[in-house]
Amino acid sequence: METTVFRAENVVLALEGVTRRFPGVTALNRVDLEIRKNEILGLVGENGAGKSVLTKIMIGIYPPDEGRVLLNGREVVLKGTSDASQKGIGAVFQDGSLIPNLSVTENLFLCHENGFLQFGTLSRRKMAAEARRLLAQMNIDIDVDLPVASLTPAAKQMVEVARVLWLSEKYGASNPIVILDEPTTVLNDSERDTLFDILKKLKSRTSIIFISHRLQEVLENCDRIVVLKDGQNVTDMPTKGVEISEVEKLMVGHEFSGDRFREVEQAAPRESVVFKVEQIGKVGAFEPLSFEVHEGEIVSLVGLVGSGKEQLCRCIAGLDKYDSGSVIVDGKAPLNGSSSSAVHNGVGHVPIERRVEGLALNLTVADNINYLVLDKLKRAGVISSRMEKEHAEKWVAECLVKTPSIKSACGGLSGGNQQKVILSKWLSSDVRLLILDHPTRGVDIGAKDEVYRLIRKFAKSGVAMIVMCDTLEEDIGLANRLLVMRDRRLIGELDASAGRKPSPQELIKLIV
Amino acid sequence: MKQVESIADASPVHKLGPGAAGEVAKRWFSRSGTVAQIISLAIVIAIFAVGTQGKNLSWANVQVVLSLAAIPAILAVGLHLTIVIGGIDLSIQGTVALCAVFVGLLSRSRFTTNDVGLWILPISIAIGTVCGLFTGILHTKLRIPSFIATLGISWVLYGVAVYINRAMIIGLLDHRIQNFINDKPLGIANVALVALVIAIIVQFFEDRTRAGRYLYAIGGDEALAHQLGVKVDRIKILAFAIAGCLYGLGAVLLVNRLGSATSRAGLNLLFPVITAIAVGGVALTGGIGGAKNALLGTLILTVLNNGMVLMAVNPYAQTAVNGVVLIVAVALTLDRKKLGFIK
Numbered sequence: 002m003e004t005t006v007f008r009a010e011n012v013v014l015a016l017e018g019v020t021r022r023f024p025g026v027t028a029l030n031r032v033d034l035e036i037r038k039n040e041i042l043g044l045v046g047e048n049g050a051g052k053s054v055l056t057k058i059m060i061g062i063y064p065p066d067e068g069r070v071l072l073n074g075r076e077v078v079l080k081g082t083s084d085a086s087q088k089g090i091g092a093v094f095q096d097g098s099l100i101p102n103l104s105v106t107e108n109l110f111l112c113h114e115n116g117f118l119q120f121g122t123l124s125r126r127k128m129a130a131e132a133r134r135l136l137a138q139m140n141i142d143i144d145v146d147l148p149v150a151s152l153t154p155a156a157k158q159m160v161e162v163a164r165v166l167w168l169s170e171k172y173g174a175s176n177p178i179v180i181l182d183e184p185t186t187v188l189n190d191s192e193r194d195t196l197f198d199i200l201k202k203l204k205s206r207t208s209i210i211f212i213s214h215r216l217q218e219v220l221e222n223c224d225r226i227v228v229l230k231d232g233q234n235v236t237d238m239p240t241k242g243v244e245i246s247e248v249e250k251l252m253v254g255h256e257f258s259g260d261r262f263r264e265v266e267q268a269a270p271r272e273s274v275v276f277k278v279e280q281i282g283k284v285g286a287f288e289p290l291s292f293e294v295h296e297g298e299i300v301s302l303v304g305l306v307g308s309g310k311e312q313l314c315r316c317i318a319g320l321d322k323y324d325s326g327s328v329i330v331d332g333k334a335p336l337n338g339s340s341s342s343a344v345h346n347g348v349g350h351v352p353i354e355r356r357v358e359g360l361a362l363n364l365t366v367a368d369n370i371n372y373l374v375l376d377k378l379k380r381a382g383v384i385s386s387r388m389e390k391e392h393a394e395k396w397v398a399e400c401l402v403k404t405p406s407i408k409s410a411c412g413g414l415s416g417g418n419q420q421k422v423i424l425s426k427w428l429s430s431d432v433r434l435l436i437l438d439h440p441t442r443g444v445d446i447g448a449k450d451e452v453y454r455l456i457r458k459f460a461k462s463g464v465a466m467i468v469m470c471d472t473l474e475e476d477i478g479l480a481n482r483l484l485v486m487r488d489r490r491l492i493g494e495l496d497a498s499a500g501r502k503p504s505p506q507e508l509i510k511l512i513v
Numbered sequence: 514m515k516q517v518e519s520i521a522d523a524s525p526v527h528k529l530g531p532g533a534a535g536e537v538a539k540r541w542f543s544r545s546g547t548v549a550q551i552i553s554l555a556i557v558i559a560i561f562a563v564g565t566q567g568k569n570l571s572w573a574n575v576q577v578v579l580s581l582a583a584i585p586a587i588l589a590v591g592l593h594l595t596i597v598i599g600g601i602d603l604s605i606q607g608t609v610a611l612c613a614v615f616v617g618l619l620s621r622s623r624f625t626t627n628d629v630g631l632w633i634l635p636i637s638i639a640i641g642t643v644c645g646l647f648t649g650i651l652h653t654k655l656r657i658p659s660f661i662a663t664l665g666i667s668w669v670l671y672g673v674a675v676y677i678n679r680a681m682i683i684g685l686l687d688h689r690i691q692n693f694i695n696d697k698p699l700g701i702a703n704v705a706l707v708a709l710v711i712a713i714i715v716q717f718f719e720d721r722t723r724a725g726r727y728l729y730a731i732g733g734d735e736a737l738a739h740q741l742g743v744k745v746d747r748i749k750i751l752a753f754a755i756a757g758c759l760y761g762l763g764a765v766l767l768v769n770r771l772g773s774a775t776s777r778a779g780l781n782l783l784f785p786v787i788t789a790i791a792v793g794g795v796a797l798t799g800g801i802g803g804a805k806n807a808l809l810g811t812l813i814l815t816v817l818n819n820g821m822v823l824m825a826v827n828p829y830a831q832t833a834v835n836g837v838v839l840i841v842a843v844a845l846t847l848d849r850k851k852l853g854f855i856k
Contacts, residue, residue, distance in 0.1 A: 082740060082741075083740075083741065083742045098737055098740070098741075099737075100729075100730050100733035100734045100737055100738060100800075101733055101734065101800075102729060102732065102733040102800035102801055103726075103729055103730060103733055103800075107726055107729075107730075111726075111730055111738075111741050111743070112727075112741050112742040112743055114723050114726070118723075121722070122717075122721040122722055123720075123721050123722060123723060123726065125720070125721065
């Protein structure tokens with residue numbers, strides 16, 4: 002083990018050949034990663050490149066299928082987040098892991114209050130004093146008695162960082178490792194500067210892994226950068242002198258190859274405009290913007306998490322209210338903030354959380370497919386069970402849904418087949434505009450192609466579509482046109498019709 | 514979310530809290546907030562002071578109100594613990610009925626030769642605690658929603674109570690507890706002091722013990738609390754057990770004050786107790802409000818009902834007023850953003 006001895010000099014945490022598989026997909030493929038003392042390591046990669054799985058392995062949520070985790074040169078098995086935090090490894094996630102109704106103090110020490118017991122009861126004075134000491138060490142001024150629900154996102158992150166540091170101190174882990182998962186997406190500019198200020202000071206006693214989409218800030222503030230691509234690490238280099246374009250190239254990786262998105266079936270959209278938004282805006286979510294979608298056209302919204310595209314789609318689908326502007330579908334305006342009005346006017350939505358929002362899991366395949374067209378399956382004013390059966394069977398065959406029978410519950414189907422059920426539900430209705438929110442998320446490769454086939458079929462029948470995809474390649478491959486969103490603004494559009502597809506590198510420049 | 518205060522470059526200290534105005538507002542509504550309840554209490558007292566031309570402020574009436582509020586307050590302090598963890602306990606009527614029946618069975622009366630004397634106090638409390646433990650275990654280990662588990666248990670216990678009691682009304686012949694309840698060595702009835710002491714103890718438990726703090730962690734975000742290492746099931750069972758313990762105490766006091774024990778003693782307790790808790794500002798979504806809120810809520814409700822009696826409001830209208838109060842209180846305290854769908 003010569004290498005281990007050599008590395009132990011300044012490597013705190015090392016992952017060696019870590020592989021993690023999920024049904025149908027290898028999320029991490031023999032990833033090696035080293036975190037050294039007193040450094041900020043930038044970890045970048047596209048959505049789905051494996052950053053979050055890697056994080057979860059480092060804090061013990063997932064065990065690796067293969068490979069080893071070495072802490073200070075010795076192999077460790079992390080049994081969960083509390084085990085990891087006692088060994089000095091902790092993560093701060095975007096959505097936070099603080100309990101909203103408890104105060105800052107209580108959150109900091111939750112489940113580790115032993116040191117504050119006085120005659121069997123907690124000394125709140127001691128706890129508050131310790132909390133103040135802890136935050137003062139980081140040069141942060143937060144009222145420790147406030148419930149965390151009333152704090153800003155920046156303050157919450159700092160409380161979580163403080164918790165990680167305190168736990169490692171308490172349990173004697175010499176060099177704590179703090180993983181920050183896209184901390185800057187919820188911060189404004191001055192908060193972001195503050196964050197980096199604090200992180201740079203913390204560097205003297207910690208190692209920090211900084212995950213971000215914003216390459217600029219990674220290159221400016223990190224010492225080293227690791228790029229993940231399709232579950233493999235493609236590079237590990239110091240940030241000094243590195244250009245953004247180099248990193249972009251590494252993130253996107255290989256050139257386009259083959260017809261992965263059924264691009265030959267892509268047809269030019271027709272003349273007539275099916276859908277348009279005019280100066281639609283929502284305060285705090287996205288600035289007023291306008292665009293149109295033609296009959297049979299696939300428009301892809303690209304942008305990072307937090308660019309505002311998700312909220313825009315939720316507003317169009319009637320799930321959220323917009324503050325200004327108008328939405329027009331086939332010349333009619335659905336009611337603002339009413340999803341049922343949106344559906345009646347021909348707006349369909351295939352949500353990212355299909356198991357929660359897209360399907361009634363405990364109902365049968367037939368029930369789910371027929372849901373929107375029950376009126377058409379009536380005879381003499383009542384729903385005919387024979388027509389129901391025929392309709393469902395027709396679409397199950399049409400969309401190649403693999404199900405034991407149309408009477409099976411949707412909850413038992415695979416992700417890909419659930420998605421096909423949702424798509425056939427919309428295909429069989431009079432949908433005019435379909436919003437596809439990550440249509441291939443959690444769908445295995447074979448079924449992905451089926452989903453693409455159905456999307457092309459929608460387009461051929463004249464349905465207008467707005468898609469948001471897992472990868473930029475998918476966005477580019479599927480779309481006729483790309484709308485680019487950044488920092489809550491629509492900043493431009495790119496033609497992506499067959500033969501004139503932009504490269505992912507061009508696109509990533511625009512969005513980060 | 515609030516805007517961050519501007520961060521001065523010169524200052525090495527980063528101020529990340531909300532603005533001053535926000536701070537004050539948040540404190541009002543923070544977990545330990547009782548300001549709104551004290552104001553409501555003052556308003557209700559003031560309204561009836563006008564309505565009854567000051568009759569409700571007489572010392573005799575104040576004594577009556579405090580004595581009336583005492584036993585519901587003890588029950589509310591127990592029940593609110595199960596709401597703090599994000600659940601609810603509807604088993605109160607069954608538990609109280611069962612305890613009441615055992616008080617009748619074991620205390621001196623014309624129907625029985627049993628006489629445990631003052632031992633009835635710990636016995637009743639123990640019965641209540643066992644019922645609470647059982648409910649808690651049913652809820653957590655079999656993963657039955659607390660709403661259904663406790664509703665079911667309530668009817669089971671009530672059924673057992675009626676079966677044992679056979680609808681008899683047992684007059685108690687041992688008046689020591691009754692006398693203690695009504696004596697006023699310190700100006701107000703002892704039972705009111707007992708309720709106050711219990712509220713203080715439970716509030717202390719909530720503020721100053723680990724188990725107490727964990728109740729709020731569970732109420733705030735159960736999944737997160739579990740992830741951080743809180744023994745969620747154990748703490749939940751504890752909450753139900755303490756609630757049961759206080760129902761047991763409430764039952765023995767209730768029966769002795771009436772002077773007779775019957776399975777019907779438990780009826781019509783659930784609604785006023787839940788209303789009191791909601792009025793006191795304990796959020797039904799969990800994680801907010803303490804024993805002092807339960808106590809204040811009971812007081813507000815008792816003052817309200819006492820005032821209506823003094824003003825000779827139609828009794829049926831009084832019932833309706835209580836219903837309106839419950840809905841308004843919940844509407845004001847429920848954080849509906851936390852619930853995706855209201856079921």
